[in-house]
Amino acid sequence: EAGVVQSPRYKIIEKKQPVAFWCNPISGHNTLYWYLQNLGQGPELLIRYENEEAVDDSQLPKDRFSAERLKGVDSTLKIQPAELGDSAVYLCASSLSGKSYNEQFFGPGTRLTVL
Amino acid sequence: AQSVTQLDSHVSVSEGTPVLLRCNYSSSYSPSLFWYVQHPNKGLQLLLKYTSAATLVKGINGFEAEFKKSETSFHLTKPSAHMSDAAEYFCVVSERAGGTSYGKLTFGQGTILTVHP
Numbered sequence: 066e067a068g069v070v071q072s073p074r075y076k077i078i079e080k081k082q083p084v085a086f087w088c089n090p091i092s093g094h095n096t097l098y099w100y101l102q103n104l105g106q107g108p109e110l111l112i113r114y115e116n117e118e119a120v121d122d123s124q125l126p127k128d129r130f131s132a133e134r135l136k137g138v139d140s141t142l143k144i145q146p147a148e149l150g151d152s153a154v155y156l157c158a159s160s161l162s163g164k165s166y167n168e169q170f171f172g173p174g175t176r177l178t179v180l
Numbered sequence: 181a182q183s184v185t186q187l188d189s190h191v192s193v194s195e196g197t198p199v200l201l202r203c204n205y206s207s208s209y210s211p212s213l214f215w216y217v218q219h220p221n222k223g224l225q226l227l228l229k230y231t232s233a234a235t236l237v238k239g240i241n242g243f244e245a246e247f248k249k250s251e252t253s254f255h256l257t258k259p260s261a262h263m264s265d266a267a268e269y270f271c272v273v274s275e276r277a278g279g280t281s282y283g284k285l286t287f288g289q290g291t292i293l294t295v296h297p
Contacts, residue, residue, distance in 0.1 A: 105289070105290070106289055106290070107184075107270050107272075107287025107288055107289055107290055108224070108270075108285075108287050109287070110284060110285065113284075156223070158224075168214075168226050168229065169226075169285065170223075171216075171223040171224040171225075172223050173221065173222055173223045174223065
């Protein structure tokens with residue numbers, strides 16, 4: 066069974082440019098998460114989807130970040146415009162549901178460098 | 181509110197010796213607790229999880245953790261370290277928020293485990 070797929074794995078852009086990350090969750094997983102992992106820290110939740118609905122986006126900086134999961138399967142996270150401080154690893158995860166005991170399966174992440 | 185404190189940012193052991201990675205948590209509700217491992221350039225992988233069943237939890241690759249409510253701890257152990265155990269380990273708490281069953285994961289800062297030959 067394929068795991069969570071993310072692309073690209075690495076991205077280097079100049080500040081003020083837009084960037085987008087793509088995630089395909091494990092088949093059948095209704096819940097999809099985007100996390101931000103800064104260097105030397107644990108991941109922090111940006112947004113959680115239940116099917117196509119964003120049910121927790123309280124930590125998403127909405128002035129420059131946006132996300133979508135139009136058909137309730139794959140998802141895109143966008144930053145426009147990117148800032149130097151956005152350099153980090155962006156992780157996607159999925160689970161069967163959002164219940165607390167469900168394991169979240171993580172993708173390998175996209176490492177973003179903003180110059 | 182929930183939080184996790186990993187007491188050591190780096191742990192170094194010799195191959196074949198025991199591993200202890202320490203974790204304390206804070207939670208207002210009955211928590212679920214997890215340990216994840218992250219190898220370089222790879223995704224986070226679940227080692228084990230506690231969800232209010234047995235307090236001693238066995239995971240993959242010989243790891244285990246014990247939930248101690250009185251000490252609010254969930255330390256990760258392994259009797260004998262292997263070179264392949266070198267990675268970063270995250271203690272994670274998931275709390276049922278506001279009486280719902282939804283769990284938001286809160287990660288610790290991570291502990292980097294180095295294994296010497």
